[in-house]
Amino acid sequence: MADGTSLDERLAGLATDGRQGAAPMAAELIRARGDRRRRRKRAARASGGVLLAAAVVVGGLSLLRPASEPAPTAADPSPSVSAPRFVAPTPAPGEEYASELGYVYDAVDVGGGRVRVTVQQLRDEKGRAVPTGVVHDLTLPAVTPVEVERLAGGEPGDKRLEDVVGRLRAGPQWAFALDYDGEGRVQSLREAHWLTVG
Template identity: 55%
Template sequence: MVDETGLGDHLADLAASGQRCAVPPAAERIRARGDQRRRRRQAVLTSGGVVLTTALAMGILSPAGFGPQPAPAAVRPTAPGTSWFVPPTPAPGEEYASEFGYVYDGVLLEGNTVQVTVKQLRTGVVHKVAVPAQTPVEVKQVADGKPGDMRLGELLGRLGTGPRWVFAVDYDSEGRIQSLREAFWLTVK
């Protein structure tokens, strides 16, 4: 006897529909995985771009360091007491170039000048510089957690305690220090 209600066809359609919803076709699975990979890649590129931009802005990385590098030239050993330090120079269109380093051993010299020792954070090169005592310094942790502006001469007592605070030291195009900014997020406790 032939079923005239169409129940058999309806049940067959329902079974096919349930099978499609339970197991997506191969094309849908491939498209979903591709979308997932694209979202992950975009998230990585976005976060990597933020980190790279921050590192470039803080002077930790240099755009000149990307790509193939030439072999280092043979260098003659320097005489004892000479420094390997070369002041950073501002990029074209920039007013200052910065280096991150520990600033310590502040000593007041004659003529209202302060001599400090700077140990570069990236390379470990240590050098001494003499700067005016009126050089502006942005501080936070050095001033007991109170953010503000001070002069280098006011910090001599605190800077004499050894390499404890990290500063961004700003140099002009002639290699002179123009200001210091405490990098309190890098401060050693």
């Protein structure tokens, strides 16, 4: 009986020692996790600052880079130097696309699955389309997605550029938001039905 009691006491003592040893271990793990979390936050903040600094430097360099004057074409031997030049919009940090508002017109199927259009850039002034003076040509894949509403008779829908070439052959009439990716390529056109044009 005395042996049984001493065995119970020993087991109880071992259990107490185990609990005391386990508590500091758990606290140590929690502390280590907290340290890792703080290090990750510091690293994320530091890398975010580096990316922001790089974006500012690249943006500043692109503004300081001398603009190369395009050679005059045979159709227009003396282009106006006073007309603003087109610069493809670039997505803001964290954004997938950047948009340009403009009349899209003079659409021509140039073959090879491509369509050439003229874009007269607009700005939105309290819901009214106001020309900026920038006009440029784009040659786009004929399958470029186009969201239409008024162009389709008031019925919202999705088309391809090749489906609306006939409607876009005339002069400036239909306003669109052109979505550019980070490499300056147009990914889609969305009819700017929210703008008052004309």
